[in-house]
Amino acid sequence: MSLLTSLARLRALDEGIAQPIATVRHVHLSARPMVFIPLKLSGEAAAPLAAVLGTERDRPHLLVVTQPRNRDLRFAWAAELAGLLLPYIEGFLAATETVERRNADPYERALDAPQLVLPNPAGVAFTRLLGRSTRFRRADGPYPVPASVPLLGRWLTYFGERAAFPGSSLMPAVTEELGRHWASGQSGLEDANLAAQLGWITEGPSDDAEDPLIWPPAGPATDPGFDAEVLAPAIESGSAERVTEALRTQLEPTWRLMWRAIDLLAGLPEGASVAQRWEHDRGSFSGMAAQLAEGAPPQARRDGAVAAASRLARLERAQAAYEVQRAYDDPLVMAEHRLTGEAFAGEVVETDPEHAEGEGRSRKLRPLVVIKTDDPVRLAPGTALGTPQRRAQGAQLVSARDGLVTLKITKGMGRGRTPAPGSVPEVGERVCYTSLTDDFQGSAALPEAEATPWTHGGPPREYEPGDEDAREEWS
């Protein structure tokens, strides 16, 4: 969180309504999102209690484990969940495009991908655990489950892993996404309460949001008072209807909030890089589907050393790219970098479009631009710059003093003796330049998995899920 966001929070607190901290939407929103609100039994790691899910706001599907300690009912619940989620997920595999790759075979990429929308990060974590607890099950052997259950487990595991990938929109958590676009007048901790956060954005704060009788928690944990006073007696009564009705009361309010939140996010124009990140999501999704089709084993319990290191490197790269893209897409995000002096914006006051360096064959066109800015520039001469206004352009800082910045354009103005039309900003134009750029160092060279050094455990054994995985208790 930056000072800019802190200021927005102060303003929100003062005005009694959340303040925008983004001018565009940085998350992809599916035309047909699968809203998924799971509940778990308190005190258990991954014992599902209920879920409401669906792609249409007026058709929520409620799934309930009416006797949460019964293992068979739990797997039956997982099978029901699979019956709803798998057709949704697999429905995106039919329509594909062929993607050509350099030095590799072309592959098929789904034109669209599924999107599971969860209320909060805890819901995302629980979904991942659901995946972990079901992906090793088997349809045959001593404790058989429906074949759809392990398949669901592998997909949920995949979605869970992908959710940790910065900028991925396959399984967003609503409170996080709202928090990326609005600053409420409360702390980040309190923003984890969906009703409270949404209240700040829409009507302004209300103590009702913290009253579990009015707004039950958005899961996966249930309200302890509800557990004691409603759920426990209902389970004890042995009446499936009563348990179902009790859980419905806990899920319905959140269901409405979720769609409200989606509407709010949909009201923002989409950021320029969102489609590109979604394309990565689609590629990744197709890759996972291909692995499943090829009969690959379930994801291992733990990554080997090389896999873990390369995963970490990928996450870091994605994080950096995501931050840069958001800044380029959104002046309000860029403003954070302007505040710290890594970016500046202002009006072009002077240009020398035909300025060149060197003579004869080594003569290079280097148009000069002078910008007047109020921003505190903290960039050294020679710093490479980019600009959201012309994403292909490269520039270099020449000097910066007294609110005047001179820079020379080094890339993206054509190959002629004079710059291509429109490639150099005109006098009077408002522009922004920043030292943030989207090109990264390549990843550190990691050995192949087979060459894992002994310091890191040596080459990992091929992962073969065993009987033990399949029979693991789920109690």
Added chain:
Amino acid sequence: MNRLDALRGTTPQKPHDARAIAALAANPGCARRALLDGAGIDKDAAARHLGFPAPFGQSPFAITRGNVFEALVKADGCAELLRMLRELLGLPIAEVAYHDVENVGAHLRHAHTRALFDRAARDGGDAGTVYDHPLLSLDIAGHTAYLEPDVVAFQLGGRFHIVEIKSFAVIDGQADPSAVAAAARQAAVYVLALRRMLRELGHDPLRVAHDVVLVCPENFANRPVASPLDVRRQLGVLERQLSRMTGLDRLLDGLPADLTFDLLPDEDGLPTRPAAELADALRGATARYAPDCLSACDLCFFCRDEARQEGATDLLGRHVRDELGGVASVGEALGLADGARDPAEGQEEIARLLRNAERLRRECLA
């Protein structure tokens, strides 16, 4: 310590438990909490009486689950626990002696525990191995808090180990970090209490290992698994905080002489003191509210309400407060940002940043 008793007045003292003691370290700068805890005041009752009941509760399912799991670990003479101690710490096969300290009446349990541990520390070889629910004590600002660790194990190289049984799961070798941290803080309280007991008895306190044994269910089953947990850091924090508690005198000196947090309970234990009067009294001791209090302190909603009325930047979290460089009120910070207010000495830099931030926000949202 008479002054602390006066603060509590006629309200019965609320004994500390390990979690409460561990939580003392959560917000060391809060004078209100230090005084209330030092005087042994029931913060939960006070908060409810003030109309700000704390937002915590525990699900009966979680409680049952915890009890069932503890029973399972200890069933059949701690059969599961012995297996884990043998595997994890190399406990010799011959060491199986089990003492159920809870077999002794409540009033004798602490003395019995002392006698057992004294004998263990003295005789070594012939002492017990597993002590179920011993009762330890710890002095908090002049009052004795009684503490009941799940198990204390002895005979691992002549050292005592605290065994902490928790029902959160360890999945593929990983557990919820916040749950582990809470367990470590709680276990540190037991380590400290046991060390002090040994010192009083004339033994080397360091015979209590700083590695506690954390027992949790593994993956999704009920099967227990043990892991060692180093609590040296938590011990350090705790000792520092407790030594500060004994320095309550300084806090007391700053209070009006007639200040009391007495709830004036009637014979049914229900508070009769006017809530507004109690609220005024509490405001006499300065709080340091932070959103973290919402998960740690019974009075959190009262203090949050106070912070709201004061328009304190504390409401937004420590991070925001730190970033504002100590500008304590929302109005002041916004005034600096708008330029409506001139920076006081030392505020020039934060004022410049805020003005710049305000300019940028206006520009981008225009």
Added chain:
Amino acid sequence: MSDRLDQLEARIDELRAGVRRAMRVKDTATARALRAELRAAERSWDTLVTGGLDGSPRVPDGAPQGLVTVREQAHQALTLLGAPAQPRLIAAVGEAFLGGTLRGSQLTSLRRDEERSFASSPYGRPYYLCAALTDRLAPARGLLTVSTWPLERRMVGPLSPRVDFLTCAIAVARHLSPDPRAARLLARMARNIPGGAAGDLGPPDPDRVIEAAANELAVHAERDTRDRADLAERATSQLDDRARLFGGTTLITVAGAAATAANGGAPTGPPAGPYVLGAPDKGAGATAARTKTRNTPTRGRR
């Protein structure tokens, strides 16, 4: 009918909210009254929604199946085991070998009933389910024994819990039946005996379990036998008939009394609340301590 249902649902919601509000301010009297009303409303709802077809009222938990049955089942299980055991193990043996439907919770009050019966007509029954005695000759928490056993067997020295566990494991292995529940019970015991289990999977080998348990027993036997003999001698000389069966002092219910005043043993489940990240310093106090019961029997966790 759906009108009635709607009305009832509205009423139920109202009552629930009332109960929870009352609970929050710890107004237990109001909560209790509202709760009773709530249960009545819920019962009406149940009846109405099932159309009165499934009108068979469920047998409430713990319904009397006849004390004799429970008692006799426990007796048989203990006889099979041949050593003092906890309700949990007794129930598991009853289920696995005797086709019983015993639940651990049904055994908790058994000892007190037996003591009462003995007090009113000593030795009126052929056997009593009675206490194991600690080194203070007091009843040991949560252990059941049979009065017809030799006194030594009913004594609990420091090593006895382990010795009894190993003895029970051998008994279970000897009686191993094809019932999968028996195999599961043995597997669970076997993995806690060094060398008792080959791996984590597959059915346990009873001979292997017996051998492993016997090996460990040999390590403890001498001292345990001596301890027990000493205790039995003391019990014979110091206790009257009744105390010899049910313990030297009156039955202590330690957990309840001690907990309120001095409980630090917080429930092990994580606390919950809207903002709980770590653990609040809640729950370990009086409320949770009172709800905490020792030796909570498990039931139907499969």
